[in-house]
Amino acid sequence: MWLTLLVAWVAMSCANIGSPEGGPRDYTPPRMVKSSPLPGALNFTGNKVELTFDEYIQLKEQSTKVVISPAPKEQPGIRVLGRKVVIEFKDDLEPNTTYVIDFTNALLDNNESNALDGFSFAFSTGETLDTLQASGIVLRARDLEPMQHVLVGLHRNMDDSALVSEPFERITRTNDRGEFTLRNLKEGDYRIYALNDVDANYRWTRNEDMAWTPRVVTPTTSAFESQDTVFTFDHRVDTITTGYHTQFLPNDVYLPMFNENYSALYLKKTERPDAARLAVLLAAPSPQPPRVEVLAPRPAAREWCAIESRAARDSVVYWLTDSTLIKADSIKAIVHYLKSDSLDRIGEQADTINFVYRKSNAQLKAEAKEKKEHENRLKEIAKLRERLDKLAAEGKDDEDDREQLRLLLRVDSVAPPVLPLTVSKGKLNIGDSIAITSETPIAAIDPYRVSLRRMQPDSTWVNVPLPAAVPADTCSRLRFVFPAQLEPGGIYRLRLEQGAVTSVYRIGCDSIVADINVGATDEYANLFLTISPALDTPAFVELLDATEKVIATATVKGREAEFENIEPGYYYARITLDSNGNGRWDTGKFAEHRQPETVLYYPEKLRLRANWDVEQPWDIFATALNRQKHDDIKRNQPEQGKSLYEQRQAKERNTRRGQQGQDEEDDEFNSNAFGNGIYSGNKYRDSRAR
Numbered sequence: 001m002w003l004t005l006l007v008a009w010v011a012m013s014c015a016n017i018g019s020p021e022g023g024p025r026d027y028t029p030p031r032m033v034k035s036s037p038l039p040g041a042l043n044f045t046g047n048k049v050e051l052t053f054d055e056y057i058q059l060k061e062q063s064t065k066v067v068i069s070p071a072p073k074e075q076p077g078i079r080v081l082g083r084k085v086v087i088e089f090k091d092d093l094e095p096n097t098t099y100v101i102d103f104t105n106a107l108l109d110n111n112e113s114n115a116l117d118g119f120s121f122a123f124s125t126g127e128t129l130d131t132l133q134a135s136g137i138v139l140r141a142r143d144l145e146p147m148q149h150v151l152v153g154l155h156r157n158m159d160d161s162a163l164v165s166e167p168f169e170r171i172t173r174t175n176d177r178g179e180f181t182l183r184n185l186k187e188g189d190y191r192i193y194a195l196n197d198v199d200a201n202y203r204w205t206r207n208e209d210m211a212w213t214p215r216v217v218t219p220t221t222s223a224f225e226s227q228d229t230v231f232t233f234d235h236r237v238d239t240i241t242t243g244y245h246t247q248f249l250p251n252d253v254y255l256p257m258f259n260e261n262y263s264a265l266y267l268k269k270t271e272r273p274d275a276a277r278l279a280v281l282l283a284a285p286s287p288q289p290p291r292v293e294v295l296a297p298r299p300a301a302r303e304w305c306a307i308e309s310r311a312a313r314d315s316v317v318y319w320l321t322d323s324t325l326i327k328a329d330s331i332k333a334i335v336h337y338l339k340s341d342s343l344d345r346i347g348e349q350a351d352t353i354n355f356v357y358r359k360s361n362a363q364l365k366a367e368a369k370e371k372k373e374h375e376n377r378l379k380e381i382a383k384l385r386e387r388l389d390k391l392a393a394e395g396k397d398d399e400d401d402r403e404q405l406r407l408l409l410r411v412d413s414v415a416p417p418v419l420p421l422t423v424s425k426g427k428l429n430i431g432d433s434i435a436i437t438s439e440t441p442i443a444a445i446d447p448y449r450v451s452l453r454r455m456q457p458d459s460t461w462v463n464v465p466l467p468a469a470v471p472a473d474t475c476s477r478l479r480f481v482f483p484a485q486l487e488p489g490g491i492y493r494l495r496l497e498q499g500a501v502t503s504v505y506r507i508g509c510d511s512i513v514a515d516i517n518v519g520a521t522d523e524y525a526n527l528f529l530t531i532s533p534a535l536d537t538p539a540f541v542e543l544l545d546a547t548e549k550v551i552a553t554a555t556v557k558g559r560e561a562e563f564e565n566i567e568p569g570y571y572y573a574r575i576t577l578d579s580n581g582n583g584r585w586d587t588g589k590f591a592e593h594r595q596p597e598t599v600l601y602y603p604e605k606l607r608l609r610a611n612w613d614v615e616q617p618w619d620i621f622a623t624a625l626n627r628q629k630h631d632d633i634k635r636n637q638p639e640q641g642k643s644l645y646e647q648r649q650a651k652e653r654n655t656r657r658g659q660q661g662q663d664e665e666d667d668e669f670n671s672n673a674f675g676n677g678i679y680s681g682n683k684y685r686d687s688r689a690r
Helices: 002-016 323-327 361-393 399-412 644-660 683-689
Strands: 032-036 048-053 057-059 067-069 077-081 084-088 098-104 107-109 119-124 132-140 151-155 170-173 179-185 191-195 210-212 220-231 237-249 253-257 267-274 277-282 291-296 305-309 315-320 330-340 346-356 421-423 426-428 434-438 442-445 450-455 461-464 470-473 476-482 491-496 501-503 512-518 525-532 539-544 550-555 560-566 569-577 599-601 606-608 613-619
Touching: 032 119, 048 119, 057 077, 067 170, 098 170, 098 179, 119 179, 132 191, 132 237, 132 683, 151 179, 170 179, 191 253, 267 330, 267 346, 277 330, 305 476, 361 399, 421 491, 421 512, 434 442, 434 501, 442 476, 525 539, 525 569, 525 606, 539 560, 550 560, 606 613
Parallel strands: 132 253, 426 512, 525 613
Antiparallel strands: 032 048, 048 084, 057 107, 067 098, 077 084, 098 119, 132 179, 151 170, 151 191, 191 210, 210 253, 220 237, 267 277, 277 315, 291 330, 305 315, 330 346, 421 434, 434 476, 442 501, 450 461, 450 491, 470 476, 491 512, 525 560, 539 550, 539 569, 569 599, 569 606
């Protein structure tokens, strides 16, 4: 009997052995359940703040995300202890001041890493607590990239000098989508700024990224009411309730971040990368290029170099054409250039520089090896000649020795130098030009030694007029193009005879034949963009690939931007409101109160198919700025995409919309996101949540 019961009990126990089932997945971020002091506490006199949450938590990148405002002189200690965050101030708090501890999205639960986005805690050391807010977004002006975790602050001092001489009165950081909310503000007028505060001094230096809003910001509140509908289980209207809300304004501050690209003008670097080149690099673009005056050894020729400069006007390369200078180990010269002083005034400067060329150990070893091999060949040649002469005196000959002598003489002979060239060949797109690229500056191209022929339908060739080659870049002679009008679908043959192209060292090219095919019109697509509204400023549109490389540029004429003969594929479009009409995007300048030029993106991916014309209207202001740039080309992606909590909310909203039909889509409550319980006070964040 007892044995039977024991066996039965063991069997039941074994049947119950197994891993316990986990509960439903946690989608919600941590929730604060307790704090010391209480939220919004007045007359706080301590130096420690403790925040307790409903689950174990972690802080991610607290040094870059958590900010305390106003900023203490010494950085407080911030620790996580299980479910608790402890902040200990190391210096005395200012009296009658509202303090805000802003966590941005640094606070996450320990298991699923659900972020508590936008969480902050405020208290006051005085009798009142400031409660106003201002919200907005920081995007990089050039390409609308969200500026993640940059500093946003404000000043009541309206002078420009406040930005460089005073710390911000209230600060926060943007989240991983560039959104920000400045909380617990006093009544009054402010200027709002954004900084990529590299030196962490809460002030702007000219080499830091920055943004500012030209308008004076006056935080206010606005009361409004909205209707919410409760449905029965079978989707019929049960109850309509009225909700009352307080909206903090402004909630749409846009800060386009840019860098002035400022650098003091001075001589940054001089070098002699090889025997035939001198290089001079300035720290910034210069109104005039640097000039080199050679002192020793004295050049044998008046024209002792060929000059190549960069389009950025910050560097010059001197290709030495004087053999005296090329052979010299050291060249003493005076470099004349423009230099700015501490007051940003530009004046002429002259420095004496020794341009020294030292061969590397590898070069010295290679030269020593080549010299040794040459000496050995000369010895072998002398032996063979002596032996053949001896045989000849005896009336004999040795064909093997004679052939070996011919081979040695051929190897040891110095072949005439040839200018290496890269010439366009293969397939060219419609509108492309035939190009010639050299490793050393080109001195001349002889048009009588260059010819272009086109294949006829009967496979015969006919000569085609070829315009004279011109430099592809006026600052350089390394690349030339022939501006010939090549017919779509044409088959061409470019022929360069020996010596047709000559370098500044009087070295000519070898004979070259390059076959070229031009794409047919039915292999390409055409895109016609109609811009609205009508613009009162010049503008141009850039067509971008998936890496955001500019594929083509079109000026907006009237309201049209046309792109013809584009290779099939997926593209993206960006328009620049070119206020000064110079055909390129220009950054801003704070001292002149000049904002960077406005850039806007077409929000959809454009698919262009071969032999298709695409006509696309584009209202450039219809889509919110933070939703214009397509996610496929956005580099600064959210750290985890949408959080699990956001994913669940989106799923629930889509489910409700599917059940309740178009009425909910058109409901005023849902159209501004208030009725979904996700109103944050930041217009950009709420538009994203819809």
